[in-house]
Amino acid sequence: MSAVIELSQLSKVYEPTPRWMRVFARSHLTESVRALDSVNLAVHAGEICAIVGPNGAGKTTMFRILVGLTTATGGSATVMGLDAERDSERIRQIVGWMPAEDRSLLMRATCRENLHMHGRLQGMPAKLLAERIPYALEQVNLVAQADSVVAGLSAGMKARLRLARALLPGPRALILDEPTGAVDPIAAHGLLELITELVERERLAVLISSHRLEEIEALQSHALLMDRGRVKYDGDLEDLRREWDHPELELVTADHGAAATIADDLRARGLDVAVDDLSVRCRLGGKHRVGAVLAGLGPLADSIEHVREIPMPLRDLIARVYTTGGSK
CATH class of the missing domain: 3.30.70.100 (Alpha-Beta Plaits)
Structure with a gap:
């Protein structure tokens, strides 16, 4: 069975910022930084892969390459056989992307309005949106809050709204960047249970990053341990325990x-x-x-x-x- 998400020798090097540009840049590099170093990974339908590593490990760079927000220096990344660089627009139509922060939500708009706006930005036709918005809200248990202003929602509800937005296009793959980072442990547990149920029911391929290791263990998932762009371990957590515990x-x-x-x-x-x-x-x-x-x-x-x-x-x-x- 072919993988939904596949990385082959994926590498990314950030080059130094040119001198003339440094005065305009919010941050600049004075030497090359290798964010990803020949990373291989395959995630199949119905599988969750947890990406684990300290800050600077390369997790966010990997995710940004997959959704076309930056390009790789070497190797390849594909989703459903589509090349992340050449077919980035098509990939964004089949990948659900859930960023780590709430800043992408319109706080003064309702849940329904947020989903409608983001759906239109993704190029979804109005007729399809009319069908998908109620479905997405139902999947994350936010039907009752459909017309509530986002600013009045709890952190857990905001996280579920970001997940609903990721589900909006009917994705075959989900990329979740620290989905529980801003919520309390009880809400985080509920969100992870929801994600697990969606994966089983919809047969989704999921990449998830988290600094909460107890959550990674609860997912009983495939794990990729990274450090400074290199893979330290790739396999099941149970195999990791048998080898290192x-x-x-x-x-x-x-x-x-x-x-x-x-x-x-x-x-x-x-x-x-x-x-x-x-x-x-x-x-x-x-x-x-x-x-x-x-x-x-x-x-x-x-x-x-x-x-x-x-x-x-x-x-x-x-x-x-x-x-x-x-x-x-």
């Missing part, structure tokens, strides 16, 4: 003496151990597995009342990938 083992003991004795035993085996009251914790990895650790305790295991294996937080897991150079 060093879980923590917690042993709750019956008394303080047992905790101290078990801690000494584990340290003697080369494990990094922390003791907190009756609890003994150690980080597993390498040859150390839960079964081997417990078996090695021998009679000391009789003083253990509770055993728990704690997965490494996604933040620590991703940090480990970055600090060790990644697997790809």
Whole structure:
């Protein structure tokens, strides 16, 4: 099955601003910056791909290339077989783009008026808009707010309106740039559930960026970890865990003496151990597995009342990938 979104050796280099232009530019470069470095990616129908990375990783540049707001220096980017540079106008008709900020919304206009204006800017005929606007509002649960002024909406509702705008042309692909960045955790959870349902129902291909790693993990998606334009990891988060996770083992003991004795035993085996009251914790990895650790305790295991294996937080897991150079 061919990919809906495909990047092949995609590169982007921002060249220094010419001297004569620097006085007019809001910002300028004095040396070349490689924003994307030979990035390969394929996203299929019904799939969510999370783009993760610090500021300057290249996420926004990738998105801008896909929707024709900037051009690549090398390689190619296609959506439904259309070239992002040559066919940018057609791509914008089949891609739903949701920017990170509310500034693209008309605050003094209603939800319906916002969708109508943006639809006309995309070249959608009035008859099609009359059909798509109610549908898009229904998909994001904003039917009751259709004629409400945007300035009076909550941050979560504004985010859903931006999603409705992305759904307006009936896209086959969605590009979502930090869609939950301005909303509270409860509204963010609802928005992500809505996106997941849309992907399953409409068989959309989705690229999503977010700094909230717990949201990325909740999506159970394909992930692309980037750093300074380079891919550090490309694959499923579950595969990432299997490859890089060093879980923590917690042993709750019956008394303080047992905790101290078990801690000494584990340290003697080369494990990094922390003791907190009756609890003994150690980080597993390498040859150390839960079964081997417990078996090695021998009679000391009789003083253990509770055993728990704690997965490494996604933040620590991703940090480990970055600090060790990644697997790809």
